Amino acid sequence: MTARLLTGAAALLAIALSAGSAAAQTQPFEPAGPQQDWTVDLGVGGLLSQDSAGDTGSETRVVPYIAANWRDRLYFSPFEGLGWNLFSRPTFRAGVQLRPRFEADDIEGLTLERPDFGVDAAVYAYQRLPGNIVVGGRLSRDVSDVSEGTEYEASLGHQRATGFGLLNTSVYVRGGDRKLADAYYGVSAAEAAVNGISEWAPDGGLQGAGATALLIVPLRNAWAAGGLVNYERRLGDVADSPLSLNDDAWRAGLFVARRFGG
Numbered sequence: 621m622t623a624r625l626l627t628g629a630a631a632l633l634a635i636a637l638s639a640g641s642a643a644a645q646t647q648p649f650e651p652a653g654p655q656q657d658w659t660v661d662l663g664v665g666g667l668l669s670q671d672s673a674g675d676t677g678s679e680t681r682v683v684p685y686i687a688a689n690w691r692d693r694l695y696f697s698p699f700e701g702l703g704w705n706l707f708s709r710p711t712f713r714a715g716v717q718l719r720p721r722f723e724a725d726d727i728e729g730l731t732l733e734r735p736d737f738g739v740d741a742a743v744y745a746y747q748r749l750p751g752n753i754v755v756g757g758r759l760s761r762d763v764s765d766v767s768e769g770t771e772y773e774a775s776l777g778h779q780r781a782t783g784f785g786l787l788n789t790s791v792y793v794r795g796g797d798r799k800l801a802d803a804y805y806g807v808s809a810a811e812a813a814v815n816g817i818s819e820w821a822p823d824g825g826l827q828g829a830g831a832t833a834l835l836i837v838p839l840r841n842a843w844a845a846g847g848l849v850n851y852e853r854r855l856g857d858v859a860d861s862p863l864s865l866n867d868d869a870w871r872a873g874l875f876v877a878r879r880f881g882g
Contacts, residue, residue, distance in 0.1 A: 645705075646744055647713065648746060649754055649779045656882060660688050660881065661685070661879050662684075662685070662686055663684070663878065664684050664877070665682070666681070666682045667871060667873035670871070686698075693708060701718045703715055703716065703717040704717075710748075712745075712748070714745035714746070717740075721735075721762065721764075731811075735766050735767055736766055740763065741761055742758050743759055751778070752778060752780060758772070773794040773795075775790050775791065776790065782835075784835060785836050786835070786836040788836070790832050791831045792829065795827045795855075798822065798824040802822055805820070805864060806821055820857075820861050822858060829855060830852030830869075831850070834846060842881075843877070845875065846874070846875055847872070847875075848872065851868070852868075853868055853869075
């Protein structure tokens with residue numbers, strides 16, 4: 621379970637820092653501050669994760685975070701991995717990534733072969749619309765022989781300044797092919813016999829839909845603090861899997877970080 625929760629905390633900080641900075645990594649929101657040629661972000665975050673990958677209960681973790689960005693072209697973070705914005709315009713971004721896919725949780729009470737840590741190759745494109753609304757999506761495929769599966773995601777986000785800080789909200793849907801669904805939510809005949817659950821061979825299609833709200837509060841001397849809430853509902857054959865006894869997943873977290881740049 622720890623690896624998945626570390627992923628969630630890294631995701632929290634990656635989303636928070638990129639959404640609130642002028643050097644946003646993949647999504648071209650209006651700049652929220654002065655432009656810098658390079659940035660390095662150091663911080664720490666705490667995340668409460670409820671049922672993030674099957675019937676695993678809830679857990680809280682505190683983890684460090686580090687990310688870097690160079691001229692809105694090259695970037696790194698624990699969540700986005702290593703990326704390159706091939707096209708970086710004021711209202712449009714498109715590029716490629718090598719993304720980490722962290723190992724799946726062990727599910728309490730079951731003996732299963734769960735996917736190990738893997739790497740996805742991804743392409744993405746995002747366009748800013750009037751009103752500081754960004755739409756776009758990402759297509760990724762496993763290149764580490766963990767699942768050999770393909771995943772797609774589409775999102776719509778909005779960002780605005782409030783009296784408390786910078787508020788970023790988004791909704792998204794994600795899906796994948798049969799290989800991806802089977803690797804994370806399938807149950808083989810042998811696993812079904814050992815664990816006393818039903819065999820399950822899911823098809824591809826939509827796998828989840830969710831919403832995220834993030835508030836970033838700037839502090840003194842390049843420090844920032846904030847909080848995030850994420851809800852996701854599993855869909856399709858993933859939701860029907862015996863490994864998904866609860867189809868609702870929640871994450872909530874707090875972070876503090878400092879930006880260095882020049």
